[in-house]
Every structure is written in C-alpha cells, then in structure tokens.
Amino acid sequence: MSTVTASPPKTLHVALIGNPNTGKTSIFNVLTGLRQRVGNYPGVTVEKKVGTIFLPEGPGYLVDLPGTYSLAASSLDERVVVDVLSGHTPGVARPDVIICVVDATNLQRNLFLASQVADLGIPMVIAVNLWDAAIKSGLKIDLEELSERLGVPVLPTVGRRGTGVELLGKAVAEAFEEKRCMVKLAWPREINAAVEDIRKTIGEHAEVPLTDVEIRRMIFDADSAVLRRLDASGIGVRAAIDRARESIRKLGMNPMAAEALLHYRHLEKVLAGVITAPEQIATGATESIDRLLLHRGWGLVAFLSMMYFVFQSVYTWAGPFMDLIDAAKGWVQDLVAPMFDSMPMLQSLVTDGLIEGVGAFVIFLPQILILFFFIALLEDTGYMARAAFLMDKLLSWCGLNGKSFVPMLSSYACAIPGILATRTIEDNKTRLATILVAPFMSCSARLPVYILMIGAFIEPRYGPWVAGFTLFVMHFVGLAVAIPVAWVVTRFVLKTKGKPFVMEMPPYRVPRLRDVIWRMWSGAQEFIVRAGTIILAITVIVWALLYFPRPESVAEETAAAFIAEQSLEQNSTVQAVIDELEDPESELSAELGRQIDSAYLNQSYMGRAGKALQPIFAPAGFDWKITVGVLASFPAREVIISTLGVIYALGGDVDEESGDLRTALANAEWHHGPLAGTPVFTIPVALAIMVFFALCSQCGATMAVIVKEAGWKWAVASFFLMTSLAWIGAVLVYQIGTALG
Amino acid sequence: MSLNILRFVMPSSQGEISLSDLKKGQSGRVIAIDADDPVNQRLMIMGLLPDMQVTLVKIAPLGDPIAVQFEGRVVSLRRAEASRVRLEPLSA
Structure with missing residues (x-):
C-alpha cells in the first residue's frame, strides 16, 4: 500500500494511447469534459490534445496521443507517440502513468501496442473498451485474471456511454502509487547483448543516454528516427546495428519481423485461457451493412448519394447563415461608422479594414461547422474507411489515396473546410499533396465571377444553353489542372509512388453525439484562433493599399x-x-x-500597382482596371465584383447580377495602344478572366489555413503554383481565343 | 461448405500464390512474411503472422484495393501491396 507522505501530491501527467478505432477519443472526452485544449506538437502537424483529468489526489494533465498500432515510428503520428512517451517532446512531460485503451473484441491484437509500451517501464492502466460489443458477440474475458497476469489495473469501459470511465482516475492513482507496470516481454539473450553492444558503440557521444527501448527501435525499425538523429550528429552505429540484426538472423528470425513475432508469442502465453470465444461468432451487423455499402453497384450509388447530400448541405445549408453573418457585418459597420465621422481615415480602417477582416473569416464558420459535423459522423460510424476503399483506385494513379476524396469534394463548396478535412489522411505526404490540390477545386466564391462574365458576355451572344454549359465547364477547369499537378508533385517532389495504403476497416458503430459536437466546436475554434489573425492582417494590408495615398x-x-x-x-x-x-x-x-x-x-498604391503591372497581364488581354481588380482580389476572389464597381464609379455595392456593372463592362474601351477604341471585354478576355479566377490562389483565408496545416513553405509553394498556372491558363485562353476569332 | 470444397479443390501443396491472387471469399495461409518490406511489417504489426489464415472478403468496385480479414480484423490494402504477401492457398 502507499505510504502517506507529508509533501503535497505531485500533479500527475497521464497519457492516453491506443490503436485507431478503439473509442479512445470518447474516453478522452468523457474524462476531460470541456477542460481540453487542441494544438499542434512542435514542428509537426499532428494534433495535440491535452485536458484535465480528475484524480483522487486532485487534478492531473491528460494528453490524448494519436491512435497508432505500434511504436515503429513509420508515420508522423507514431513518431509523436514515441517521442512523448520517451520524454523527448518539448513542452510535454514524460507521462507518469499511461492509460492504454484496447478494443475488447480484439484484445490480443490491441495489446501489441501495450506490450511495446510496457517496455518503457511506465505504470499503466488498461481500459478494455467496447465492453458492451464484446459481451454482445459472446466473448468472455476474465478481467481479474487478465489484471493478475498483466500486473496492471484492467477496467471494462464503454466510452460511448461513459460507463466505467469514472473509475479510471482511481486506477491511475493506484497504478502510480504502487508502480504497477505491465509485464514485460523477456527479450532473448542475444537481443539484450546486441543492445549493450550498441550502447557501448554510442558511448558518451549521445547527449541524452538512450534507453533500451530506443536502442531496440534502431534494431527493429527499417527507418528509425533515433538512428537518423544519431547519424545527423555524426555518431556511427550502423555497423553495430548490422551486427545486432545478424545475431537475430542466427536465432532463425528475420530482424524486421522479430519484434512482432516475439510480442505476439509473448501475448499468446499471457492471454492463454483468459478469453473464451463463443463457438460460433454471430455474423455482425457490420457484415450485412457492408454487403450493401461495399457492393459493386449499390455501394457506389450509396456513396455518391451520401457525398451529394454532404456537398449540398455544406453548399446550401450554410448559405442563409453566411447571408446572416454578412448582414450582421453590414449592420455593425453602419452602427460603428458614425462614431468616427470626424476621422475619415479611422472610419475607413475600422469599417473597411477591421470589421471587414473579422467578417472575412467568420463567414466561413457555417461551412466549417457543417462539414465537420458530417466528417465526424463519417469517421465515428466507420464509413470513412469504406469511402476511402471505394474511391482509392480513382485517386491512387495520381499519387493521392482514397482518403483525399472527401477533402477534395468539400473544397468545391470551400477550400477551407476542405483543407481542414485533410486531417483525416494519416499519411503526411498524401495529406500535403491533397492540401495542394484542394484550392484548385471550384469553390463557391468563384461563382460570382463566372456569373458576372457569363451574364455580361456569353449569355447575350450565345444564349442560355451555352451560358449554362460554360458555367458547368468552369467547375472542372480547376480539377483538370489539379490532377496533373498532383501527379507531378507526388511523383517528383513528394515521391509518394508506391506508398502503401493499408487501412483497417473498423466495425460500424453508433457515434456519440457529444464527440461529434466537440469535433465541430474544436475545428471552428482552432480556425478562428489560428487562421483568423492572418486573415485579418491580410485584409487590413489590402485595405491600406487601396486607401493610401489620399491627398x-x-x-x-x-x-x-x-x-x-x-x-x-x-x-x-x-x-x-x-x-x-x-x-x-x-x-x-x-x-x-x-x-x-x-x-x-x-x-492608390493598388491602382498604381495595377497600372504598373498591367504589361504582365497584357498577354491575357487584361487592361489596367482588370489588373487592379485581380490584385485587389488576392485576399478574397469575390472582391473583384465590388472593386470593379468602384473602378467603374458604380460604387462598391454592386453584385454579379447588377445590370449597371454588366453594361459598364460591355462599354469599356481601350484608351491607348494598338487596340484603342475597341472593347476591352471580348469573349476571349471574359474567358481568360474566368480561367484566371478558376486557377489563381486568391483567398487569404485558404493561405492562412495552409500555413497552419502544412507550414509556410507549402503556402508559398501553393500560392506561386496556382498564380502562375492561372496566368498561363489565362494567356493561353486569350491568345488561342483571339487567334480563332 | 462441402459444395464449395467440391468447386475449389486445392491441395495445400499446390504451391505459392500471393494475397492478391485470392478470389473473393477464398482463404490462404501465410507462408512466411518478407518483413524487410514495410507493408509486410505493418501487416505483421496489425496481427498478420506466419501460418495464419487470411480471407479476401471484399474487392472495391474498380477492382482495387481489396479487403482481407484475419483474426477478426478487416484491413484494406492495394493489390500492389497484397502481391508481396505469399500464401499457401486453402479451399474456399
């Protein structure tokens, strides 16, 4: 039993680990309630979730580590788990206790991770989750015996309903006080000797002495992060590692397979007699549902209808809320403006800069919330893995995978929720490629530009059929360009060719409403905090460029x-x-x-820039007014409409349906140069403008989200890639169109 | 069951096939896994070990990827990856 000490109890650091699809997130949400924060681990884009857990001795920290199958560190998620558990993550203390969540219906496979973690010598509590599902399928697990054999507290839980979760706190305190660590695998003598050999080779070179576990990782992992760190600091251990692998081969095992084999052999012994499987495992609901949802024909029909519904919801349900936010923004502007009547500059900064900037990111919240609602549903039910299974072939040839589909589709409504949705892609390179491709999809903000151009030039000349067809085609321009872009980038830059796509298809489960709501909330909250500031800054800068100088x-x-x-x-x-x-x-x-x-x-500076830069856009047939419109639209492409309104002295309140603007554009003529006296807006110019807006990176909010999700490098790459492709596209369309007459 | 056996009489000594060669519903026994291959290593970690029985349960509408079941787990993988896992075919 624990001894009573006079010193105040230490604040415990607890880590939650487990395989994907074990209901770990539900348990985290039940344990922490609203006392949680979401952030990123330093230097990587892996989501870091921390919260407060109530222990008998007072509150403790709880960190929810990404779901992984092993500590092999072949993915970013796994590397984060290894680093946190070894105490190598700045700002995250090495955990005092680990809660390992395992799936009761697949205990042995799930305990593999626990067995690996046991090696670290950290006290552990095992939460046997999905207990209800195990009972329903007729499995009998002797938990008392299991706890006895593993040497750690073992608790049955049903995370979705919160059952049993309340006992975890007490078990954590007990495991900590009694230093209850899970029984370790007894490594063969040869492996222990090899570990010592490597340790001697490293000698005093390592800044922090490596643990046995880290050394074993170097032996077992084909691509070890620890080894790369040593290589980087010029410590040669490769020869010692080769010696170690050779001695494992002498044991009759492939060194790359040794770890899995030894752990599973060990677990088989530990678990013998603990689990009684029913004579006949009932065909679960999952199999029947999959018979329909993964059916060659019906599966695709179900998938397409579901995606259509999701897309329509993001597209249309968000509309009224976005209009409401827009109206509220106007109302606040009208309310605030009179307060600054004596100071026109400040008035313009507050209304056209600050309030406009805040409105510019709040307007995305409805779409983000709605999409995250569906994504949480798709993931928590287990359907997301099926969707990826169905779509993988369609995307794999250009270097993406099945999980890229939902982010790409949602980007048709808006790239921002689309890019946030790439978090469901485990493989980091595929995720980066998808982030690069997503903003090419024709989002709803491009629509006003298409409608203005088609309404002013295509429809009057060719009629509604051609107009409708043009609008339809415009929606595929971005996709048609994005696919070769993905192919090139994944093949030559990211080199994802041959990247495996191995994914578990979890049984279908009923999602927990509170987890779904939490997902929506944290997605929105993070977007506001992280991207909001960048969007606001961009809006204010562009406001200043349009406002100054003002003699x-x-x-x-x-x-x-x-x-x-x-x-x-x-x-x-x-x-x-x-x-x-x-x-x-x-x-x-x-x-x-x-x-x-x-x-x-x-x-203004923007106007001058437009005139100065017009020669760059001349090959696309743009005059300086269009150029100003293009430049002013970099924070948000839909701004082109109101900018053109101001340039043509119609005021900023025009919209794409406005007859005055259409007439003004149709009447615009070249004043100088070889084309003087002819209309600026010919059909090729109108098409070139549309193609330019289809491809160009004109969205500060998207840039801000890419910075946050993938880093500055990718944001800059995305910007220049899209903008140069837009220019090339516009020039080609104009030149070819003009040549054809 | 017996009908199926009549339809796919496949003695276990018939030789090696790959996981990708399985027909829908057919099973095989893992011979040895070439664990130098990262995909195989991943599969082993997920619990696919030598001597274990694995069944092809689903084929995606476009023919690829496939879903296989072993020890209560259903895992999807591409044919290119599956072709690197060697099996001894079992009757369906």
Missing part, C-alpha cells in the same frame, strides 16, 4: 472637373450645380461620391 487634392480636382462637366451637360450655371451638390441626399452628390472613390482608387 485632399484628388477629391477637389475630381469635384471641380465634375462640376464643370455637369454645368456644361445640364446647361446651367456652376453655382446651380454646387447648390444641388449641397444636398448630400441628391442623386448628383451620390454620383460625385462614386467618382471621387474611383479617382482615389485610381491613384
């Missing part, structure tokens, strides 16, 4: 010219025009206001 003289000159022009046009005195302008509600002063806005924009 008063521009307004005065524009007003003077306007008054002179109006008096001439109306055949009245200058004074009469000025009198009419005195009334701020009059049509005339509104018109003057729009002209001043347009004049300011023309000479």
